[in-house]
Amino acid sequence: MQSNIQEPEVKLAEPSVRPDAPPATLMARLIPWVRKGGFAILDQGLISGSNFLVSVLLARWMAPEQYGAYAVAFGIFVLLSLVYQSLVLEPMSVFGASSYRDCLRGYLNSLLWIHLTISGAIILIFGSSAVVAKFFLHSGVLGGALAGVSLASPCVLVFWLARRSFYLELSPARAASGAFIYSSVVVCALYVVFRAGRLSPFTAFLLLGVGALATGIYLWAHLRANLPKTSHAPSIREIWPQHWGYGRWALASCVAGWIPAYIYFPLLSTFGSMAQSGQLKALMNLTLPMEQTKAALSMLLLPYAAGVLRRRGKASAKTLSVTMTMVTTGTALAYWIVVLAFRGQAFRLLYSGKYMEVAHLLPVVAFGSIVWSAAFGPAICLRAMESPASVFTAFSLATVISLLVGIPATYFFALKGAIWGGNLADLLSMVIVTIILRSKIAAQLQGPGTKAFRGEPLEAGALDQ
Secondary structure: OOOOOOOOOOOOOOOOOOOOOOOHHHHHHHHHHHHHHHHHHHHHHHHHHHHHHHHHHHHHOHHHHHHHHHHHHHHHHHHHHHHHHHHHHHHHHHOOOOOOOHHHHHHHHHHHHHHHHHHHHHHHHHHHHHHHHHHHOOOOOOOOOHHHHHHHHHHHHHHHHHHHHHHHOOOOHHOOOOOOOHHHHHHHHHHHHHOOOOHHHHHHHHHHHHHHHHHHHHHHHHHHHOOOOOOOOOOOOHHHHHHHHHHHHHHHHHHHHHHHHHHHHHHHHHHHOHHHHHHHHHHHHHHHHHHHHHHHHHHHHHHHHHHHHHHHHHHHHHHHHHHEEEEEEEEHHHHHHHHHHHHHHHHHHHHOOOOOOHHHHHHHHHHHHHHHHHHHHHHHHHHHHOHHHHHHHHHHHHHHHHHHHHHHHHHHHHHHHHHHHHHHHHHHHHHHHHHHHHHHHHHHHHHOOHHHHOOOOOOOOOOOO
16 A cells, blocks of 8 residues: 655635636636646645655665665654644645634644644654664664654654645745755755765755755745734634544544555564665655656545535446546556566666666566555545545555555565565455445435436536536
8 A cells, every 4th residue: 555755635725717707807817826726736746756856866875774774764754744734734724724714824823833742742752762773672773764753754844834834825836936945955965965975864864854944944934924913813722623623534544544555664674674674665666656646636636526426416426436546547557567668777777776686576566556546536436425434444444454464474475575465455445445435326326316316317528527
């Protein structure tokens, strides 16, 4: 079950353009929105692209044992980012644009206090874990990586919070400028540290944190200079219950998806060696472009699916799910056909000839990625049907079953067993989420009020809207 560190979906408000407006007026209103959408795509692309580039460069420049420690710590970083995304960033996009629109400055100040509380917990927990890893587990490289995570995570998350705040004001251009500064600083700093011979998992995370903190300060300074002062500032006691009520199911689903995607990194380092975790990370890096593509598609298809189901009824989810599954699965097939055809050249280009001993396992990784893409359509439909608990149920069942098989497989078959353990989670997720969706569609067909049940014709061209 692939997962990566990525930003939550960014949704711009709908432009208020009347369909009967004169062409000149219509174009005048649409052009700013096209520009805003372009900056939003640029913002997302810079962050995703820099993350992929950093992963590849570290794989080239680090020893396998160091890269394995980085992979283990990076998996923890992804989990922290998913928790933060679910409980802070996504709810902020909803409440900041609605309930607290008129007191945005005070709302963001309260969110900063929540961020500081979360940051303190991160530093305490993972700083202690770094001490345990170094002095009790006698793994200095893992201890350094965990220490780097404990310092970098608060800085990266406050940078994300600042970037996301600009979308509340519909100003993605400023967020894109921050993403450009961050990406440039981090990549250049990594190169300098590498040339100086000081690159390690700790310094890699530390540079991510320094780049994010510097850019975050720049963005927050701009926010404070431009947001109007308000008399009302919602308290943390008022905000937190709303954020928790909104984000708890999203958080549960994220955690259920994170476990089979990242649990095998520490398992490999425990049962085998840290170098095997590095090999797994090198293989999984090739799934990132496909994962970013699905993330971009979800930004478009989730609101589209919600609109179609509202117009045509939830019984139409079957056709919608099949259509979206064909799009994502077809894209995954096309991507992996190209990658597998040139996998030898890809490994030499990306990793400077390293990790060639595991290149033959890439077709197994591709199988999991394709199956995971097939789960995309049903999962989007369930979310559009306002049933995130169903997605959580599917992912949780798949995770539990896959771990029962995957943990012993990792112990006996090492890297190959870990990959198949993750693939089993992908396969089960696809099957279970499809079964749940079909059961919900059947329930809709048996009840009154759906167009399909009453025999009414579906809207012509609905899927082309």
